[in-house]
Amino acid sequence: MADTSTRIAPPHLGEPYLLTPGPLTTSLATKEAMLRDWGSWDDDFRAMTLEMRTRLLDMLGTGQGDFDCVPMQGSGTFAVEAMLASFLPKDSKTLVLANGAYGKRSVQTLEYLGRDHVVLDKGDYLPPRGEEVAQILADDPAITHVVAIHCETSSGILNPVEEISEATYAAGRKLLVDSMSAFGAIELQPSEIRYEALVSSANKCIEGVPGFGFVIARKSELEAAKGRSHSLSLDVHAQWAHMNKTGQWRFTPPTHVVAAFLEALRAHEAEGGVQGRGARYTSNRDVMVEGMRKLGFETLLKDRWLSPIIVTFFCPADENFDFDRFYQLMKDKGFIIYPGKLTIVDSFRVGCIGQMDEHVMRKVVEAAGASLKEMGVTDATPPAIALEERAKLAA
CATH class of the missing domain: 3.90.1150.10 (Aspartate Aminotransferase, domain 1)
Known part of the structure; x- marks a missing residue:
């Protein structure tokens, strides 16, 4: 180190x-980056958004070419709901792996969305294991997707995402990962662990400040998500398409937070x-x-x-x-x-x-x-x- x-x-x-x-706790340089005002439609800010998306994709290592990054205004939970609503078809059935508050929050989100789901509830502090996932998927062929929490901060447990992914894809299903509290500090390269999308937030391991989350997803999933979301503001496909066409966020972006996050991303790279x-x-x-x-x-x-x-x-x-x-x-x-x-x-x-x-x-x-x-x-x-x-x- x-x-x-x-x-x-x-x-x-x-x-x-x-x-x-x-x-x-953030660095002084990250705080100072918020001392300037930015125009949300200005070319300078559009360049900042592009740099931010590029740097986040770079963290995926090899295989990143199949993915794109879509920042979403709001807290991490906003971004999780955006991911679930956009990538789970209305006729899908999802297995949620819960072992704490954030798995349960995904369950609650699916209830709001009216998406069919089942839950493997390990209590608050036991990890879901690959063999359990494999058995549930074998017993219920209607399940199309699995949702896993990378790091469940209710207890601090680091869930075994690699074996969960292996079981999911061996059964021909798709995996979505809530890596809110892990991305940026724990490797999640798609060349090593397969998944369709992950979600994280500015104010976690990259050491930015609160204000937006981001969805990193396969381009094929982003394309398939058109018209699927229940929400105008949480539509990942619409945000992605607009951002790629114009370089701009659809609605007012958290400009100062983005500036701080860019500073944090540069420090992240400098640290290794x-x-x-x-x-x-x-x-x-x-x-x-x-x-x-x-x-x-x-x-x-x-x-x-x-x-x-x-x-x-x-x-x-x-x-x-x-x-x-x-x-x-x-x-x-x-x-x-x-x-x-x-x-x-x-x-x-x-x-x-x-x-x-x-x-x-x-x-x-x-x-x-x-x-x-x-x-x-x-x-x-x-x-x-x-x-x-x-x-x-x-x-």
């Missing part, structure tokens, strides 16, 4: 680090692209997890399933531990963490992405240790039920 000690600077103007899965970014995040995770475990904290997931994006920790059983106070103490020390989403036991999450390196993560651990002391917590071991739950998940 490249040396980041001189590149990663403290947040601007005393801001706390955002230890969340996006929005996240997907491999360089992923290596830093992996180092962040390893340093932070090792330090937190030394304090007595336990991770929800075994090492095999830990993503380099965000990590879930069980709350300590110590009666002096109170998450709300822990959160505030961490914030006072310059670190904003993330509440957990477990239903059986209390937990919290610590993000590994954004403008942070291993030196920052060591300070995160120091802050956690100091916060425990201030609370009078002498033991960060979780309750027995938490470890019992993890044992079930690992079974």
Whole structure:
């Protein structure tokens, strides 16, 4: 991994680090890129849009010629809905692989769209496996598509997309990937893992700011999507066709966000692209997890399933531990963490992405240790039920 000690600077103007899965801590250069106004129809901004689309396609490596990139205004969820509505025919049937909030959100989206679907619900924190997908597809020949979440940030689990893809295409079906929190840091090259489309967002691993998402899809799927969407503003085909014809977005684009994203894309390339970014995040995770475990904290997931994006920790059983106070103490020390989403036991999450390196993560651990002391917590071991739950998940 490249040396980041001189590149990663403290947040601007005393801001706390955002230890969340996006929005996240951005560089000063990315922030400064938003200080100029841009005309949405101007040639300069059209050139910026083209450069952005080209750079995103370059991340696919070999095989990118079959794909095109379509940015879509709005949050990541807007882009996910746009992908599902545009690439799932009205008479399709979709298998949704759910193991957390974002798989369930895709299910909810399909319910709104009136698209037929079935769900493999693994609970909140177990990965869907290739053999399970293969069996469901064999049992139900009406299924035409599979939807998978690349990194489920409810738990921090990195789902096995490669084996899911193999099972999907071995059965003659198509795969759509929600890579919202993984694209840009974890390889997803179509020459290695087959899929029809993926969706991600500006404010995740590429370290831009919120304001738009993007769909990267096979041109054949984009062409077939004409007239399929339920929505004027979320029609991926219409956006793609208009953008390729005019160089412009159909409706007012988030100009300042695009300018910031371009700066972030250039920094991403300078860091070594997907491999360089992923290596830093992996180092962040390893340093932070090792330090937190030394304090007595336990991770929800075994090492095999830990993503380099965000990590879930069980709350300590110590009666002096109170998450709300822990959160505030961490914030006072310059670190904003993330509440957990477990239903059986209390937990919290610590993000590994954004403008942070291993030196920052060591300070995160120091802050956690100091916060425990201030609370009078002498033991960060979780309750027995938490470890019992993890044992079930690992079974």
